[in-house]
Amino acid sequence: MARIASNSTQNFIQRYAVIVVAVMMSMSIGIYVFNFSGNLSDDQDTWGQFGDFLGGVVNPIVGFMTIWLLTISLKQSLDALQQSREELELTRDAVVDARKMQEATENALKKQIAIAEHARDIDVVLSIWKSLDEKYTLLGQEYKKHKTGASSKTGFDVLVEWNKVKSERDLYEKILSVEKSRLINMYMPECNTNSN
Structure with a gap:
């Protein structure tokens, strides 16, 4: 005043x-x-x-x-x-x-990009695994057909192809598991400690 x-x-x-x-x-x-x-x-x-x-x-x-x-x-x-x-x-x-x-926004965008890249990689691996799993299931059905005599392939050929698909499917399943663990460790560490 x-x-x-x-x-x-x-x-x-x-x-x-x-x-x-x-x-x-x-x-x-x-x-x-x-x-x-x-x-x-x-x-x-x-x-x-x-x-x-x-x-x-x-x-x-x-x-x-x-x-x-x-x-x-x-x-x-x-x-x-x-x-x-x-x-x-x-x-x-x-x-x-x-x-x-701005730094917080940049960090969030980098994190989102990394998540998107990991999700893309997981989608690719998952689609390959699904394809191999379907092939694995079809070969299992083919082997059952062979046992009943309804298949044109020999049992040995079916088993060789089945083992090959099984080993590829198992490899991609391990890749999926590793990617899942890596994502959990990177983006949700509290979930990882709770699951241990």
Whole structure:
């Protein structure tokens, strides 16, 4: 509240400083004319005395007003500098926060990309495993047909192909298991510790 009153006083003085000086000069001239007669003199000494009187009265007032306005100007400059510092500090904080947010976003995007890549790899391995599992099942049915005599292939050929598909299927099953464990360790370590 005191700052508002101080600002309004400063604004009043700044606006009316010229008017105040003009009024003071007019009052000085009026006082001089009233006290020392109303006639204009032709004497140069009288005009010199009048100038000295006017300078002696008005110059201190003008000097005081100049110092007062300079003080106000300095105060306003200091206030503006402080405000600039505060705004600069807020801007710096905002930049730091934005940088942290950007880093967090980048990390989240990198994590999402890694998850998507792992999911893609798992989908590929899973589709290969499903294909091999279907082939494995068909070969098992073919072997049963051979035992009943309904197959055109020999039992040995079916067993060799069945073992080959079984070993490939088992390999892809291990790959799936490894990928699953790796994903759990990377992205959900708390699930991994709970399952142990």
